[in-house]
Amino acid sequence: MAIVNLQNVTYKYPLTDSPALQNINLQVNEGEFVAIIGPNGAGKSTLCYTLAGFVPHFFKGELTGTVEVAGGESHNSSLSEWVLNVGLAFQNPFNQISGAKYTVFEELAFGLENIGIPRQEMKARVEEAMKLTGISDLADRSPYSLSGGQQQRVALTSILVMQPKVLVLDEPTSQMDPIGTREVFGVIRKMAQRGMTVILAEHKVEWIAQFADRVIALKDGQILLDDIPSEVLTSPILPANGFGISRYTSIARKAQEMGLWNKDRLPITLDQAVEGFFNEGRK
């Protein structure tokens, strides 16, 4: 059943002429893990903000079409109620720290205080969420004394603790080093495995290839492709439009041109690449 439903969504930021999103139609089923890829300026962030209600409630501008999540429509809801449906985390971990709290535990409770959760339940929810994302040992640290990866996991947990129905992540690892990236993707995968609906805008296609159920390629505010990862990530349309593609796919494509790759399908993960080349070598 579709939990997210976008119909003919077009959006223009205030004071701009060209729309940032054009005629977007998108359905996401409950529990699905959807990745959004696209070059810079393709509208990934705008799409994330639209799902999370910040377009049009925070950024104003012109929004047409309907944005439905879990049966509600975003323009009929206030932003502070909409965020209970859709949780949003984004790139810069530092700017997601509220700044109003002195420890990680308090930071995580901030959202629950805002929506009036009673103290006992608040503590239980924070503790459970920390356990889930593996940051229980950070509870008494200052959020500002953490590494980028730790801060980003705190930011993710601070959204998860609100128990949204859909999790929207706007390039959560773009400012992370490889270790931070692995930590953050570990949390995202865990959420997806627990049945959370996840919509992730991300550049790192090698991670997407491993986790996503579906990939949407966005360019100039329009959806170019929308299919399973092995279809989208190997499509010749991607490199022609300035999308980054996986190194496994590009090396296999080179090999294909030289007649060294004879499988029908190009690989998107290391395992598929190894298997393809290994089988070639044995012949």
Place this chain on the structure above:
Amino acid sequence: MHDRLSFYYYRDSILHQLNPLTKLVLVFGLMLISFIFPFFWTPHILILVAIIPLIFVGKVKREYLNATIRIILPATMFLFVMQALFQPLGDRELFRIWFLHPTLESTLFAFRNAARVFAIASSFTIFLLTTHPRELMSDLTRRGLPPQIAYVIISTLQILPQMQAKAQTIIAAQRSRGLDTQSSFLKRVGSLVPLVGPLVFGSLVEVEERAIAIEARGFTSTRVKTSLHEIPDTNLDKALRWILIGLVVITIALRIWLS
């Protein structure tokens, strides 16, 4: 630097356990009494019977002494000297050096004012040393202070050191590209421009992102907010507040009656 974002020091003391509002009432009570009570030695007596005992009750004598020597004492000494020398009061000259001729009246006036400022600054210092900003703000929010105001105060306390660190990074970055920050004054003023730009614009972008981040956590929700920490407000607190308010009222009454 990350650990010292407030003046607060944790101690196991009665003063620490008092409700923040009680301590705030105490600070303002002492301030009003030292100014209004119609007796010359009032601020001096308050320092002896209230400020000094509070330092020991709150177990913050070393931290208090530190603040006093570094800030409060130099400031009040300066105030004392300036007022004693330049207040045009009375004609009983104490001595005359060049054009300086303090009078007995101006010296006494300065002595009282310095004691007042000393008492007020001290009580604020003790308040800050024994009250965690988080407790003050969540207590005041519970009593009706708009959460936006509490947020601005706390986040400013937290973000200032972060901005300082960022300014240092920008200075280092610009210097590595040849910016002159160590030569003559005028050149250095000129070189502020490429430093301030990134700091200010960077901060503005951050403000938008932070607004989105706290909004994503329901900051403007119209639901009744709750608080993680329970801030005790005991009968002792209530009694102390009423006693202090009573003392202030008596002080005002005395002042009106005697004038």
